[in-house]
Amino acid sequence: MIGVDMDEKLIIESLSPMERDVLPKLSKEDLEVGVVAEKSNLDKTTVLRAVGLLEKKGLVVSETNEVKRVDLGILGINYLKKELPERALLNKLSDARNSVPSKLGTSEEVPASSGKVIPIGEIRNVCGLNENEAKVALGVLKGKGLVEIDKGKLKLSGGSEVSKKSIEEVFIEKLPVALDEVKDLDLLALANLKKRKDIVEVIEEKIVNVKLSDLGLKIYGMDLGGEMLEALTPKMLKGTSWKGKKFRRYDLNAPVPRLYGGKRHFVNQATDYAKSIWLEMGFKEMKGNMVESGFWVFDSLFTAQDHPVREMQDTFYLKNLRSKSGVGSSELGVKKVLENVAKAHEGGVDGSKGWQQKWDEEDAKKVLLRTHTTCLSARKIMEIGKSGEFPAKYFALGKCFRNETVDWSHGFEFNQTEGIVVDENANFVQLLGYLKQFFGKMGYEKLRWRPAYFAYTEPSLEIDVWHEGKQKWLELGGAGMFRPEVTIPMFGKHVPVLAWGPGFDRVIMNFFGIDDLREMYKNDLNKLREMRVWRK
Amino acid sequence: MTILTMDRKELEKRVGKISKELEKKITDMGTPVEELTDSEVEVELFPNRPDLLSLENFARAVNQFNGKGKVAKFRIYEPEKNYEVIVEKSVKVVRPFTVCAIIKGLKFSDSDIKNVVDLQEKLHNSIGRKRKKAAIGIYPLDKISLPIRFVGRASEDIKFLPLEASREMNARQILKGHPTGREYAHLLEDTDVYPVFIDANDDVLSMPPIINSEKTGRIDEKTRDVFIECSGHNLVYLKKVLNILLASISEMGGKIYAMNIKDSKDGSFVSPDMGHEDLEFKIEDIEKTLGISLKEKEVRGYLNRMGIGMRNDNGKFFAEVPCYRADILHWIDLTEEVAIAYGYDNFVPEIPEISTIAEEDSFDREKRAIGNILAGLGMLECNSFHLTTKKNIKKMHYEFNDFIEVEESKTERDVLRMDMMTNMLQILSENSDAAYPQKVFEVGRVFALDEKSDNGVREKERLAIAMVDEKMGYTEMKQVLDYLFKMLGLEYIVEDVEDSNYIVGRCGKIVVDDVEVGRVGEVAPRVLRNWKIRFPVVGCEIGLGFL
Structure with missing residues (x-):
């Protein structure tokens, strides 16, 4: 390697296979580790380890940013596919209003003008919700003033805009989204949804960006000498395949797993x-x-x-x-x-x-x-x-x-x-x-x-x-x-x-x-x- | 160790300003200064020096040590009329002796009275062995009529108002109902006769060693003349205690008057006797003991500094030991007096050339060899207590009952260990957070009742090994034993045995030369559950007597 000074040579000789794989995929521009992983056909963990090693050698500069991301929770995924429980209830109520009164709603106590009603105790059955969902749905709709309860029966309030999407429905359709970018009505929706279990979650994520340092740039163009030997094997010792080749250099001070020996008690x-x-x-x-x-x-x-x-x-x-x-x-x-x-x-x-x-x-x-x-x-x-x-x-x-x-x-x-x-x-x-x-x-x-x-x-x-x-x-x-x-x-x-x-x-x-x-x-x-x- | 706390100003009045130099001297005297503040001086005293337990006595010793004071001499005035204490035969069965004195012309200050009461209490608790050996009473002379009688009486024949009480009580009532009475009641157990000092008017002065009468038992700053008695079972100690008290009070002014102690049974005598005691010694003996050479003049100087006189009677040397020293029993005690005055710092250590052959205990060598072999297998040696609890032992040996128990342990551990495995399992149980596998061993002593032994207990050395991991069993222990015995150059076999502490079929006797030396096996789940150990344990315990 003509023109390569000693330090650089030593660095190259100490590059492990995964470092050799990752280094050529980097540039002087920031790249997200996930991208590098894709480019180099390695998993993300391996890339991160390689980046760590390269950084120790001064070849790359990495930057870790903590990003908070709002995403759907387990229930949220399900609700997005189907509907939120309050929508289910709302639909039933408007169905009830627009259809012939069912048996359930034939009571004289229902004012004729108000359309259809569902007794509170029937919400679960009618809407196919579990107890908790039913409770939440009722709470949410009451909170928005869309429904009212009269003598243990639920009905739509007068003039309710039923067909319009709620802010929560609007919000979950946008997910995932960075927490920083949640604004205005979405913020309110997030706050509302956070009170409910497993619909949305705020995930802390580490985004690692990596780019080549000046030294890295220099080495980037060089021959990384792919023929460095790794472990010395009994097979190699049978022949002379090691002749004229170099073994990869180790970082002699890298931490290693702990080992404990047996010993006599200190008092003894x-x-x-x-x-x-x-x-x-x-x-x-x-x-x-x-x-x-x-x-x-x-x-x-x-x-x-x-x-x-x-x-x-x-x-x-x-x-x-x-x-x-x-x-x-x-x-x-x-x-x-x-x-x-x-x-x-x-x-x-x-x-x-x-x-x-x-x-x-x-x-x-x-x-x-x-x-x-x-x-x-x-x-x-x-x-x-x-x-x-x-x-x-x-x-x-x-x-x-x-x-x-x-x-x-x-x-x-x-x-x-x-x-x-x-x-x-x-x-x-x-x-x-x-x-x-x-x-x-x-x-x-x-x-x-x-x-x-x-x-x-x-x-x-x-x-x-x-x-x-x-x-x-x-x-x-x-x-x-x-x-x-x-x-x-x-x-x-x-x-x-x-x-x-x-x-x-x-x-x-x-x-x-x-x-x-x-x-x-x-x-x-x-x-x-x-x-x-x-x-x- | 006793702590004597003194008022700094009072002490400085007697010994001069406490400079750094004087502080060092006091420490060199064998009474280290523990605390020195503007108002107080605190020194530590050894229990052999009750004679230093008051400021006055301590100050005298400091001055002597500092070369500023002479060997103490006490003047005793002849008894006046009725200065008599009659010791009646009736008291002999319960508290046979008393020594007494009268002091006149005292000018007590408040602090003097406090010092006297403090000294009285300290003497009770040290040389007086909590009033058992000696108890002191001090009475204002103007409140009592001489002569005094020391008598033994039945409880109902004693009636007086004790200190800190509101009504007259008899002896049993005091022992049962009075706080001080209850505290010391054990000193007057198993007796129908109770000792009392009574005066010529038949008034009770006190019931020793319990309490004084309210009428005659209080001294205050107006008190000029006092009657002092000290009662107990051994005249030698009583005299010492009285002399220490008198030596201290005499420093407060006042004249000491003798009294005639009339004792028809054990002999009458005059008290107090505050003359010195002669103790013959040879200077060569002191030189030889200490390893330094000394001239007669030097020895005299050193002894004087310790408050001890010295006399040369035609080449025979006598130490004149002051009446308040209770710790000089033999000439050997003079060597330490000389050494302290000479200064412990001034001795130059040396090692003599005597040829002796070193020899380590042979079992200790074996123990080390075993320790090194097992440590070589990656095991940790432990070191655990010989005392454990019954509960711990029962976790494995649930049928065991031959406990060797200690009396009144201040900790929960109150029995000697009967095996080593109990401690091993306890260690594993307490270390569930440490990385696995865990492999521990210990060589230690176990104890068993044994009628043949002189003290009823047999002590034996045992080795225990215990290993625990998610997967751990007999094979792993067998490997260890194979290696251990091979390294020791011994052969062993394992014979099947049923032992409820181990899993049946996985437990055996370890046999060396046809003799069972121990057990090995996978520990029974019952035992592991008792110890809350979550992983299997294989253990062995071997008596090392065969080595």
């Missing part, structure tokens, strides 16, 4: 990532039951038996269930642990004053849904206390339960990320170190600690992370070092244990831009399909 993706951080730091995973005894959730963690958190309004207790031993399987030989915990509560472990109130084993036997994963840590340090195998580092990520009413920031189930480090030399600055490391990898560079209180840790702290997007500190939860009243019953002496259990849902929500906690476990498939994957 985030959990897996968080787990990998703890694993990288040499932590072992803890697992355990969600249904737990008061002993492991509260008592072993030095939570006083009259602490408000143990009340029913905060904790899910299970009906009619009682733990057999509170402390867990008796074969572990953990009776001693139970006694030690009792002692820690009542006072007397390593000089601690304890809570100085009687400890009730029955309270420890209540069965509940764990309110924190820290019960896993408590069980674990009992195990470590028995085996003596430490330094040791453990983590858990799991669901916890609180008896809460649900709103955007509260749920009755939530995830916690739990961890413990058991080491003779563990200390507070190391606790801060682990937390900084973990949250750094979770994407929070800026952290701060505040003093806090938990029954089972001392010192305790609250972790806040800086949310860059929201420009504010977010409270994530607590950490600390287990108190001697917790460790001594398990180890027989105080071994420092670093412990933390920040909530994890807030972190997940931040990453995925979820503002309402209720979205987390809603399983809205549309949203799950659209949701991006966890990437840190």
Whole structure:
């Protein structure tokens, strides 16, 4: 193609077959798409699609005008063929006037001068109309003053011009017509007919006019190279028919139908990532039951038996269930642990004053849904206390339960990320170190600690992370070092244990831009399909 | 978390102007400033510090922390004539203990009275555990005649006009008919004996922990001298509560007088005791716990800033814990005091070099593998609640009744899930507007009653898959299972079974190594109708114990 510059060449190579068909049928004058369709032997939809593609390439200019057109409705078509119901009635009345009175009209009550009459109730039968048509016909004629009713009988008014066409009859004969062009009496007729069902309708129509652009004009005269190849087929691959030919170029950014893949739930993706951080730091995973005894959730963690958190309004207790031993399987030989915990509560472990109130084993036997994963840590340090195998580092990520009413920031189930480090030399600055490391990898560079209180840790702290997007500190939860009243019953002496259990849902929500906690476990498939994957 | 709201001007009178710097200090003290307006200061308190629950006590702590206040010392005057409270044996069965004091020469302003009443209420609700553990009464001294007796009496032998009432009532009438009586009636259940304080004229002062007498139970701005009692079941807590109140009132001026508590059963004593308590500690222990090194002088400085004294007795260190602190149980509690004064911001985080071997839970690895296989087949993993409703479970398992129910759930969900399929069907039912086909799965825990388990409940991990479309059936699920088991390197067979939850002839047991591990089938139309699911569903649920 000599003299064709590169851009034009690329355009030509990217023309699809339907564009190739349509382009030669266009000119620099506006053509209606319907006309183009006829000329090119294509259906209108295909032409519209082709025009759309050509316009994107800058080859044509199209203009869409919305036109309102008045046309006959379903009944209207029928009435045009036959007659309007009011005409039917009018004809019968004038027939009646001009003929010998029928049986129906022989009543003496009919004034002799007025000609023929039809009783109201007989209109349907006489005119062959349905109930609605009869009603309308009567209404219309009364409105025009052509008829009058006398003692339940209908007759023509004196001097009625019966033969003249009504404005409605005149109007429907003109249809279809553009709404703009409806004038004078026709307007009145339209208004009248619109009140009646399905006689006329106003249709909004799009008229698309299309003409060649300057670029289009240029290409119009060129060889469109009809030999562009479309799909590559297995048949073509058997031979060499493709040699020396060109494949049509695609618009690489054209929209394509959506595709959704299967995927892991976003909470599980985030959990897996968080787990990998703890694993990288040499932590072992803890697992355990969600249904737990008061002993492991509260008592072993030095939570006083009259602490408000143990009340029913905060904790899910299970009906009619009682733990057999509170402390867990008796074969572990953990009776001693139970006694030690009792002692820690009542006072007397390593000089601690304890809570100085009687400890009730029955309270420890209540069965509940764990309110924190820290019960896993408590069980674990009992195990470590028995085996003596430490330094040791453990983590858990799991669901916890609180008896809460649900709103955007509260749920009755939530995830916690739990961890413990058991080491003779563990200390507070190391606790801060682990937390900084973990949250750094979770994407929070800026952290701060505040003093806090938990029954089972001392010192305790609250972790806040800086949310860059929201420009504010977010409270994530607590950490600390287990108190001697917790460790001594398990180890027989105080071994420092670093412990933390920040909530994890807030972190997940931040990453995925979820503002309402209720979205987390809603399983809205549309949203799950659209949701991006966890990437840190 | 408790919120303490204070009048800003009143507080500034005591601690000086609240600058940005002071605001930060208050926050560093572990009592974050939540709200600061021209008229009010709102701080958040942790439940272990009831001693900070009044403006006066809070201001003292701020001044100490700011280095402007000394460790508090309280002067107690000797009891005068008849400064006596006789605790009779008759009261021991219902509310056995009381601690008391008299304060004279007060000059209450309106705001003082409000602060005292507020503190009283806050102490009741926190450390007093809603008056169960401790209840406080304050009486104008000029309206009562000493000595006082604390006695237990039958209901009909108690007759007085309680506050906010129009007629005299006996004990039962108060518990049944008086609004405050009704609110706290549960604290005096199952007893024929009711505790009352009575004065030398046999006038009833109050019936703790319920209500005071109208005649003697109101203090106003003219009140100069008061009698205070605090009653309950545990002397240790009662003393703390009284001391916190006295520490606060003492900041309003007035002299604290001791009283003789005569208790022939449990022993007499003089009240109040506002001396400090000694707590021995080693500086090395604090250093080791915190991971910083500290000199004696530094430790003393930090403790003093937290309002705690320190003494060196020939190389033995003692913390002198003030009488109002209820949260110092062990030397470990001193480490946090030191840490707060040292400043949480000033610790430099570090990671120690301890070698430990990481290990992921083996089931979690299996769970991830299954998740990846099914996601590879274009399925969406779901994550649903462990709690559901009986109604939901009954939509499929209409004969099931072994519910594991929680008490007093605040939501409609009140039973633990017994299977995974219920949740799967709920998800399909709630997503009728999402594009089809829908293919979902979840691995999760289900719960069953089990007498053999220690807590009476057995927990198991299960996989459920559900697929729905206009045309969907057993074949599609069989394809999935074939692929899944092949990828897991396992073999399975399906044996015909009748299960009313599935269509007969299109439901089977999934068997691995001769053991049934689950069910698969086209879900019965009855179940689908219950869930208002309009298209056929094929489902399977597999216990993962065999992995």
